[in-house]
Amino acid sequence: MSDNNIIITIGRETGSGGREIGRMLASRLGIDYYDRELIQVAAKNSGLCEEVLESYDERPTSSFLYSLVMDGGTFGSNLPINHKVFLAQFDAIRHIADKGSCVIVGRCADYALSEYTNKLSVFITGTMEAKALSISKRNQLSIDKAKDFVMKSDKKRANYYNFYTGRQWGHAKTYDLCVNSSNLGYENTVDLIISCLNMKNSR
Amino acid sequence: MSDNNIIITIGRETGSGGREIGRMLASRLGIDYYDRELIQVAAKNSGLCEEVLESYDERPTSSFLYSLVMDGGTFGSNLPINHKVFLAQFDAIRHIADKGSCVIVGRCADYALSEYTNKLSVFITGTMEAKALSISKRNQLSIDKAKDFVMKSDKKRANYYNFYTGRQWGHAKTYDLCVNSSNLGYENTVDLIISCLNMKNSR
Numbered sequence: 001m002s003d004n005n006i007i008i009t010i011g012r013e014t015g016s017g018g019r020e021i022g023r024m025l026a027s028r029l030g031i032d033y034y035d036r037e038l039i040q041v042a043a044k045n046s047g048l049c050e051e052v053l054e055s056y057d058e059r060p061t062s063s064f065l066y067s068l069v070m071d072g073g074t075f076g077s078n079l080p081i082n083h084k085v086f087l088a089q090f091d092a093i094r095h096i097a098d099k100g101s102c103v104i105v106g107r108c109a110d111y112a113l114s115e116y117t118n119k120l121s122v123f124i125t126g127t128m129e130a131k132a133l134s135i136s137k138r139n140q141l142s143i144d145k146a147k148d149f150v151m152k153s154d155k156k157r158a159n160y161y162n163f164y165t166g167r168q169w170g171h172a173k174t175y176d177l178c179v180n181s182s183n184l185g186y187e188n189t190v191d192l193i194i195s196c197l198n199m200k201n202s203r
Numbered sequence: 204m205s206d207n208n209i210i211i212t213i214g215r216e217t218g219s220g221g222r223e224i225g226r227m228l229a230s231r232l233g234i235d236y237y238d239r240e241l242i243q244v245a246a247k248n249s250g251l252c253e254e255v256l257e258s259y260d261e262r263p264t265s266s267f268l269y270s271l272v273m274d275g276g277t278f279g280s281n282l283p284i285n286h287k288v289f290l291a292q293f294d295a296i297r298h299i300a301d302k303g304s305c306v307i308v309g310r311c312a313d314y315a316l317s318e319y320t321n322k323l324s325v326f327i328t329g330t331m332e333a334k335a336l337s338i339s340k341r342n343q344l345s346i347d348k349a350k351d352f353v354m355k356s357d358k359k360r361a362n363y364y365n366f367y368t369g370r371q372w373g374h375a376k377t378y379d380l381c382v383n384s385s386n387l388g389y390e391n392t393v394d395l396i397i398s399c400l401n402m403k404n405s406r
Contacts, residue, residue: 013376125376172373172381173216173328179399180379188402195398196382199391 006031006101007119008197009109011161011169014153015131015138015146017181017189018124022105024190031101038092038107045095046088056085058106058160086164106157110175111165120197123170123178124189130182176200209234209304210322211400212312214364214372217356218334218341218349220384220392221327225308227393234304241295241310248298249291259288261309261363289367309360313378314368323400326373326381327392333385379403 008025012018019035026033034041039057043050059082079087086108093112096102097119110121126134128147136146154170161169172178177196181189211228215221222238229236237244242260246253262285282290289311296315299305300322313324329337331350339349357373364372375381380399384392 123375123381170375172326172375172378173383175375175381176383176386178326178375178378178381180376183379183406184399184402185406188406192395192399192402196387196395199387199395203386203388203391 005097005118006197006201007097007113007116008103008193009113009119009121010103010105010124011110011122011175012105012124013126013131013170014150014157015133015135016124016126017134017186019105021124021181021186021189021193022103024186025193026103028190028194029101029103031103032096033103033105034096035105038089038096038104041096042085042088042092045092046084048084048088052081053085053088056082057089059156108161108165111161111167118201120177120193120200121175122193122196123172123175125170125178125180126182127180208300208321209400209404210300210316210319211306211396212316212322212324213306213308213327214313214325214378215308215327216329216334216373217353217360218337219327219329220337220389222308224327224384224389224392224396225306227389228396229306231393231397232304232306234306235299236306236308237299238308241292241299241307244299245288245291245295248295249287251287251291255284256288256291259285260292262359311364311368314364314370321404323380323396323403324378325396325399326375326378328373328381328383329385330383 006029008022010018010022010025012021022035023033036057039050039053042048042053089107090112093104093107093109096104097113097116110119113119128150131150132143132146135141135149136143139146139149141149158169161167167174177193179189179192184192209232211225213221213225213228215224225238226236242253242256245251245256292310293315296307296310296312299307300316300319313322316322331353334353335346335349338344338352339346342349342352344352361372364370370377380396382392382395387395
């Protein structure tokens with residue numbers, strides 16, 4: 001772990017622009033960006049295939065208890081596949097953060113890097129109107145269906161995060177900084193995160 | 204309601220420095236500051252005495268259901284005293300926000316000013332270590348007792364806020380901006396809030 005690396009983790013509500021903001025942030029700071037790119041690193045390091053990592057990516061499975069029973073509680077080589085995917089991503093996140101400065105979106109990155117004091121953990125929210133509009137455009141859905149999509153997707157993200165980390169997804173106390181991107185716009189949100197990063201690093 | 208007023212509401216975890224940050228913010232912006240000062244306004248406008256307002260200030264009462272029964276569900280002049288206090292503060296907050304620029308700490312001010320588009324709602328968090336240290340000094344308590352105080356006080360604040368607003372106290376989605384003051388320090392937190400305010404107002 002190098003304390004000189006700049007590491008920013010971004011949690012985000014669906015449709016809040018977390019991914020775009022993360023990409024803009026990485027570009028402004030001239031550092032690497034990881035979102036789905038993380039899956040390739042996890043696949044390379046763990047030996048799990050990308051398709052499996054993709055299909056379990058940030059998704060809680062209803063078969064978790066069943067998997068535990070099937071595993072006989074050994075948590076060994078028979079570890080349920082969803083746990084293997086989480087651990088592969090967990091390792092990949094630490095590998096990436098050790099390698100150099102980066103922005104990592106989602107995947108409990110703030111938890112995986114809990115003891116990294118050089119990390120800024122950010123959470124992006126937005127108004128339902130703005131989030132639904134964004135998802136409606138991206139996924140070609142009506143506004144009502146987009147709202148439904150946002151709520152279901154966020155419920156999955158919260159379940160996944162809370163289960164694996166024991167923390168509260170989207171709760172202010174979980175992060176260094178939380179910003180509503182609908183009120184500020186993406187550019188301003190990036191500026192505010194960089195200000196906060198500079199303040200934290202200058203202490 | 205004047206759109207030219209600057210209005211900042213501050214929710215805060217116990218010991219996170221929300222009050223000090225609010226005061227510094229008001230001083231920097233040259234605008235009024237309201238915390239306990241709000242009680243005097245509420246007393247003057249409602250006719251309730253300051254002692255009653257003080258004793259029910261931000262405190263959920265266990266006698267709420269009993270009060271409802273005693274009231275016979277009329278919600279009229281026999282309104283339970285805790286509701287009367289909430290409504291007196293609610294009216295006082297709007298009266299203050301209509302009068303001029305201000306910083307208001309606690310008391311569901313963000314909810315009372317929901318439709319005020321010129322408002323920035325902020326929530327201040329902190330690490331348990333920093334919060335306990337602050338409360339330990341302020342209330343002359345051991346660190347363990349200060350931690351216990353912080354947890355119980357925040358539980359009361361959350362119950363009070365969630366009951367009256369139907370929103371989630373301390374959840375990122377409830378606010379425009381949430382900042383961990385332990386990581387940045389109070390001065391930097393004030394700077395960050397002012398940056399965010401300027402960004403929001405320039406849109």
